Amino acid sequence: MTPAGSSAGLLIGTGIGQGIARGPVARMSPPPAAPVAERSSLAPEEETARVAEAIRVVAADLAARGEQAGGEAQEVLEAQAMMAQDPSLAEAVEAKAAEGYRAEWAVHSAFEEFAEMLKGLGGYLGERAADLNDVSQRVIAHLRGLPAPGIPDPGHPFVLVARDLAPADTALLDLDKVLALVTVEGGPTSHTAILARSAGITAVVGARGAAALAEGQEVIVDAASSQVIADPGPEQLAEAERRIEQRSAVQAAPVTPGALADGTPVPLLANLGSPDGAQHAVELGAEGVGLFRTEFLFLSSDRAPSVEDQTAAYTELLKAFPGKKVVVRVLDAGADKPLPFLTNDEEENPALGLRGIRALLAKQEILEDQLTALARAEAAAEADVWVMAPMVSTVEEAEQFTELASAHGLKTSGVMVEVPSSALLAEPILQRTGFASIGTNDLTQYAMAADRLLGSVASLQDPWHPAVLRLIREVGAAGQVTSKPVGVCGEAAADPLLAVVLVGLGATTLSMAPAALAEVRYELSQHTADSARAAAAAALGATSAAAAREAAREALATQHAQ
Template sequence: MAQLRGVGIGLGVAHGPVARMAAPLPAPEDTPSALGGEQERARVQEALEAVARELEQRGAQAGGAAQEVLEAQAMMAEDPTLTDEVDASLAQGKTAERAVHEAFASFRAQLEAVGGYLGERAADLDDVAQRVIARLQGVPAPGVPEPGHPFVLVAKDLAPADTALLDLDQVLALVTTEGGPTSHTAILAREKGIVAVVGSAGAAGLADGETVIVDAAAGAVTTEPTDDELTRAKNRANARAAAADAPITDGALADGTAVPLLANLGNPAGAAEAVALGAEGVGLFRTEFLFLSASSAPTVEQQRASYAELLAAFAGKKVVVRVLDAGADKPLPFLNDAHEENPALGLRGLRALRASEDILREQLTALAEADAQTRKAGSGADLWVMAPMVSTVDEAEYFTAIAREYGIRTAGVMVEVPSSALMAEQIFAHADFASIGTNDLTQYTLAADRLLGSVAGYQDPWHPAVLRLIRDVGAAGAKTGKPVGICGEAAADPLLAVVLVGLGATSLSMAPTALADVRATLLTYSLDDAQRVAEAALAATDAATAREAAHAASVSQKERMQ
C-alpha cells in the first residue's frame, strides 16, 4: 500500500479500478502531399470548422463555466493567425495533417513566448490540434477511455472538452498528474461534483485495472488498499451521500453565527440547480456570457432580459452581479483587443470599462431596468453590483458613484489585487461591500499566473501571504460595518471555508455542487473555533504547512468536543 499526494477537490471519496487516458496521436509524417494545395486546404478548412462546431456543441450541452472554456477553444480552431500558419505549410507541399501539426506547434510556441494566460492556453491548443488531425485521418480523437465498467480516470490533465461531458455514471473519480486547485480541470470537476485529486505526480505510475481509493478530503490516492480501507471508504461515501440528502438549512456555524452560502453562476440557466442545492442567493454572477464570442456589445434590451431572468429566479434573495470582466483571458474586439505584452497586468476589468464607459453605462442601465421590472412584478431580488479588478481608492469611488447615478442601491468592489486589500478601509469609505476573488488575489500576491502550469505550485490560496491580505480586508469590513464576501474557488474548500470565516468573511460563494460539503463542515465549528483554526494557518510559512496547521487545529478542536 502507498499513498500518492495531490490537491483534493472537495470532500468526496471513491474507489475503483484505474483506466488511463489514451496516448495522444503521433505526429503525422512529413511526406509530400499527393493531392495538391487546393484539395489539402479544403480538407483543413472542413476539419477546422467541424472541430469548432463540435466544441461549441459540447459547450452548449455542458453549460456553465465549461461552455465559456469550450467556446474559447472553438475560437482557437478558427483563429486567422492559425490559418495563415497552415497556408504557409501547405504552400510548401505538406499534407493537411502535417500542415496542421506544424501550424499548431508554431502557434503554441508563439503563445508560450508571450507567457502569462496566453502561455497557459498553449496547452489547450494540443487538444484542438489532436481533434483536427483525428478528423483529417478519419479516426476517433484521443479522449476518455470506455472500459465498459465504472472506473477511476487517470490522466496527465484533461482537456476541457473531455471534462465537460464526463459520464458521471462511469467516472467514479478523477486523478491528474498535473494542474492545481484553480486549473480548468479542477474548476470543472468542482462544478460537476466529481471526486478529484489533481497535481498528483506519483499517479503517473498507476496501471490500468489496479484498484485505488481517491480521497479528495485528504488529497491522497491510496494504492493496493486493504479490505478495511475499502470498507471505510464505502462508509464515508455513504455518509456523505446521506448528508447531501439531509434537509437543507441556511449556512451557519455551530454557535448559530450566520454564514450565508451563495452560488457562483455564469448564466441564468444555472439558477434552478443552485436553488435546489440550497444556494441562499448569488455571490457572483459573471456577465461575460453575454459578451464573449460577439463582435459587438449586446443591447440594453438583451442584457435586461437575462438579468431579469436571474433576479426572478432568486426573488427575495441577494444577487451579486459583477459587471463585465474583460481583458487578459477574455479580450473583446469592441472593448480591448489591442496587443499587450502582459495582458494580466494590462487593460482589464474596470480599467477597460472606464476606457469604454458607454459599455459600462449600458450594463448599469440594463441592470437597473431589470431590477425595476422584477420588483414591479413582485419577483425582485436584492440586487448588489460590483466592479472587477479594482486597484485603487479612486477606482472604487468612480464605480460606486456611477452605479448610484443609475439607482443601484448597493455598489461594491472585488478585491483581487494586493493594493485593494491593503487599502480596504479607505475603499470602504466609498464601497458598500467587498467580495474577494481568491483566484486572482493569489496570482497577483505570488506573482504567478493562475493558469500557467509551470508555476501552478504557487497558485494556492492557502498561502499565508494571501490569508493575511484576506484578514486585513475582513478587519476593515468589521471596522467599517461593511460585508466581506468570498467568491473565489477557495470558498469551495470546506476547511479553507472555515479559515476564511475565521479571517472575517461574512458570506461564501462557490460552485453550487460544493454547497453541501461546506454547509456540513461549518456546522462543526463555532466562530471562536474558526478564528483559532485561522490563526494556526496564518502562523505557517507556506501553503502546505498552513493547510496542515489548520487541519491539526481542527482535529484538536474535534477531540476537545468529544
C-alpha cells in the same frame, strides 16, 4: 498546494475540490498516430477544402457537445470551436498545403507550431495548447474517416487517467462510470480543472507520476490532500471508504440555510459564469448569487454587446432568484482575459496593467452600458441586485464606481478586494461603498507575487498562507467597524475547513461553485462562532500555509473536546 511529484505508491499533483474516490484505472485511448510529411496527389486547393470541411464538422460537434453540457462547459467548448476556426490557423494550414503536402500533415504541423507558441507564452494561454492539440487530433481523425479520440468504456466504474483531458471529453463524462480524474499534465486553471470543479468531480491534475499507472491498477484519488495512492493497503482503503460514505451522507442531507452550530447565519451563495447554471445552483441550496461573472457576454466578440442583449441575459439570471441577493461583477477584462475593444495587447505584464476597473474607467461608455442593462434587468425581475467593481486598488476607484452605479439607479454597490492595497484600505473604502467581496484567487496571487496561472509557482498559490489570512482579517475587521457586509467569493470559500476560518476572520457570506455548497454547509454547522474565531487566531499565528491549516484543525478539535 503541493508541487507535482511522486514517491513509491504516492503521487502528488493539484487536487480539485475536496472529494475522494477509489477504483481501478482506465486509461484514455491514444490519439490517432501523428501523420508524416506525405506529398499529395491532389491540388493544394483540394487539400485545403478537405481541411475546411473537417474543421467545420469538428467545430459543429464541439458546439453541439457544449449545448448538451450547458453551463461553464458550454463556454469552454464554444471557445474551443472558435479556436478551431481561427483565421491565422487556416492561413497556416493553407500555406502547408500549398507546399504540396496532404491535409493530415498540413493540419498536424500548422496546429503543432501554433500550440508550441502558446506553450512558450505560459500561464493561461500555455494551458490552452492542450485544447488546440485536441482540435488537431479530431480534425485528423475526421480526415482519416476515424472516430474522434474519446473516453474508454471498460464496462465498470473506473478512475480515468489521461495525459490531459480535452474540454469535449470532460464536459460529457458519465459520472455514473467515472469515479475520479487523474491527469499527468495540467494545472489549477486547465480546462480539466475548471470543468471538474464546476461539476463536482473528484480530480487530481498535474500528477506527473500518473503516466506509470497501469490499466486496472487500484488507486485512491484524494483531492483534499492532492494525492493519488497506488495499490493502497487495507487500512488506507478502509479510511477512504469511511470518507466516501461520510461525503455521500453530507451530499444527501436536507438543504438548510447556511449557519454555524450556535445559529449564527452564514448565507451560502453560488459563483456562476452564465445564467445556464442558475437552476442547478438553486437545487443545491444556493441562497443567492455571490459572484455572477459577466465576461461570457464579452469574450466571444470583437465588440461590446448591446444594452439590449445584456439586459436579456441578466434578466434571465435574476428571474431564477426571486427575492434573493444576486451580486453581479461588472466586466473583469485584462490579464488572462484580453478584449480587443477594451484592453491593451501590448502590455508587458498585463496582470499589473490596465485591467478590471482601471480598464472600465478608461473606456467608461462600456461600464455605463453595463450598469444601464443591470438596472433594467433589476426592474424586470424580483431579485435584489448588488453590483461590484473588480480589481479596485484605491479609495478613489471605489468612490467613482459607487457614484456611477448610484447614478444609474443601482442602490447597492461594492468592491472586489483582490489586491493588498484595497485590503489594507478596506475601512476607508467601506465607508464610501456598500460592501466588499474578497476574491481570494487574485488576492493570493498579488500577496505572494505568484502568478496564479503559472504551474511552477503553484505551491505559493495557497489562500491558507498567513500573509493572505492577515489581509482577509483586515477586511473583516473593517466590515465590523463600518457595519458593512464582507463576503468571500474566491475558491477559498469552497474549502470546508477554510470556510470556518474565513467566518472567524469576519466574513459574513461565502460564495462558491454550487458543487461545494453541501460540504461547506455541513462543516459550518459543526462549529460555533467562538470556535471559528479560535481557529482563525490559530491559523494567523502560523508561519506557513501547511502550519496554518494544521493549527486551525487542532484548534477546532480542542474546542469540540471542551
